Amino acid sequence: MSSIGKIEKKVGSRFLSYYEMEAVHRDGSVSPYYMVSRNPDPGSLKAVTGNNPPDGVVIYSLYQDKVVLVRQYRYPIGGFVYEFPAGLVEPGEDMEQAAIRELYEETGLTLTPIPCGSYGRPFFTTVGMTDESCGTVFGRCTGEPTNRHQEATEEIQVVLADQEECRRILREERVSIMCAYMLMHFVAGEEDPFQFLKSI
Secondary structure: OOEEEEEEEEEEOOOOEEEEEEEEOOOOOEEEEEEEEOOOOHHHOHHHHOOOOOOEEEEEEEEOOEEEEEEEEEHHHOEEEEEOOEEEOOOOOOHHHHHHHHHHHHHOOEEEEOOOHHHHOOEEOOOOOEOOEEEEEEEEEEOOOOOOOOOOOOOEEEEEEOHHHHHHHHHHOOEOHHHHHHHHHHOOOOOOOOHHHHHO
16 A cells, blocks of 8 residues: 655745655555645644644635625736635634635625535645645625735635626636536526535
């Protein structure tokens, strides 16, 4: 069975650290494997601890009959991409607290979460390159959209999209995969977009 040998941190910053792992393959051969993590030291990596606390939270929320999206400039793709509002879970926060804070900071809207059971637990994002996991908080929101609470380092446009606009976004725009899957569900035309949560 494949396993991990030694792990060395190569470089780190406030939000991300870069690691070289010794990948031991099922045939016994060994090669380097590189990954990034939100965890600041090798002992806190999920491959070492076996635990999966959420690093971040994604917010799938409705504003009346529209879904709340952000169109954000992302440096790795050199342009804008449509996403759900999201952010890191800070120390001492649970996912709902993080979601309420992040939605307000990014959109100016006030989130009222709804129960989502196991659908809200942390799931891994891009396991080929990171151990990051995010939970999803679902809810409805009120207030007036604004970008005045955003950090100076963020370039985010608030988008309130109905089903037709979501169809256009899926056809024509750059969209994060987590957002795309949920938008496909939203445009399916169910009377209650949160109906699937009642099946848990």
